[in-house]
Amino acid sequence: MTRQVPERVGVVGGGRMGAGIAQVFATLGSVVSVAETGDQQAVLIRVSDGLDRAHERGKLGDADPAVVLSRVGVVGAPDAWPPALDLVVEAVPESLDLKLRVLALVEKAVDASTVIASNTSSISIAALGAALDDSSRLIGMHFFNPVPASRLVEIIRTPATDAWVVDRVRGWVSLLDKSEVLVNDSPGFATSRLGVCLGLEAIRMLEEGVADAESIDRAMELGYRHPMGPLRSTDLVGLDVRLAIAEHLTKKLGDRFAPPALLREKVERGELGQKTGQGFFTWP
Structure with missing residues (x-):
């Protein structure tokens, strides 16, 4: 299992789940860029509030919430990202058509070595792979609400998912101090x-x-x-x-x-x- 902190992470969608995902990776030390078409300031407020709550509960250790927040930025669309991202997590609403459109944009915006993950809670990862030219780097990373407090990440692989992608994602989940369940792609997963x-x-x-x-x-x-x-x-x-x-x-x-x-x-x-x-x- 590869255990190396992803240096740069992209998140699509700055709602409650997307902001939570951005928060945990920024706390880990990653530089995070959230793509959000709506209120971008609201995304930073969600992350800031989450960091303050984590700090109050003693979950940030010696980390300064302001320093962690400085690692989070918000852009309007994936094409504003630098291409050299280690991981992108799609966290838009649970709509197949919307996710397909977003994933197609993500693949065009990143380089060939970027792991692309969906936070979907029920849609087939293989079905989402139809949006990509290379579905071998697509995987499910199903986080739970609230992301910073939840201990579980459900990892979903398809027959097309490369073994190195599974290995890398399992390592990242471990670094986030969360537990994993690894399941095969099926409706609703586990x-x-x-x-x-x-x-x-x-x-x-x-x-x-x-x-x-x-x-x-x-x-x-x-x-x-x-x-x-x-x-x-x-x-x-x-x-x-x-x-x-x-x-x-x-x-x-x-x-x-x-x-x-x-x-x-x-x-x-x-x-x-x-x-x-x-x-x-x-x-x-």
């Missing part, structure tokens, strides 16, 4: 497939009046030692994100992943979880 399955059943139970949200979550937390119940976890992930994943898995794996009506209704009302202040629970 984590989303299991997590969505449990979350959807919890929503159905709530819909059917089996118990209230707090009781359903407490049953899993105390009875099965889950650190967080499935409904609160859905709030954290985002109800819109979970709905999109469920719809994708329904197409690929069948009706056992069909989204409950309650999930659709909440998304239509804008009750998306923690990010909007209301989901299955009320958030401050």
Whole structure:
């Protein structure tokens, strides 16, 4: 396993996940460039806030948050990057068409030695490889929210993924002080497939009046030692994100992943979880 800090990292998308990915690599010592078409200052604010929280919890060691933040820059598009990047992580919303467009732009912007990773939580890595002339350097790096605090990265390889790419990514995950699970490409991989399955059943139970949200979550937390119940976890992930994943898995794996009506209704009302202040629970 190669254990060498990537000197330069690109991230596409500066939302919560992209900013978190930028933060952990900048903390590691990488120079990070985030490509974001929206509010670029908001990206830096997200990273800065995350670094302040990490500093308050003693997770930065002797590192100065301002020094770490100075290693993060924001550009408008991948073509503004220097070509000599070690790694690019795509972290745009869970849309196949959008990811295909973004990955095609990424491949044109970097040189042939750059590892290209997708943070997708459910879309086939092989399907995303259709956007690239060389899909052998494409791999899945599925980070979890919140990225700085989560210990897991799910690494997804396809039959086309070169062994050196897998080796390098495993080394980087280890340097980030995170644990890996290495899985073969399949719909929903391991984590989303299991997590969505449990979350959807919890929503159905709530819909059917089996118990209230707090009781359903407490049953899993105390009875099965889950650190967080499935409904609160859905709030954290985002109800819109979970709905999109469920719809994708329904197409690929069948009706056992069909989204409950309650999930659709909440998304239509804008009750998306923690990010909007209301989901299955009320958030401050």
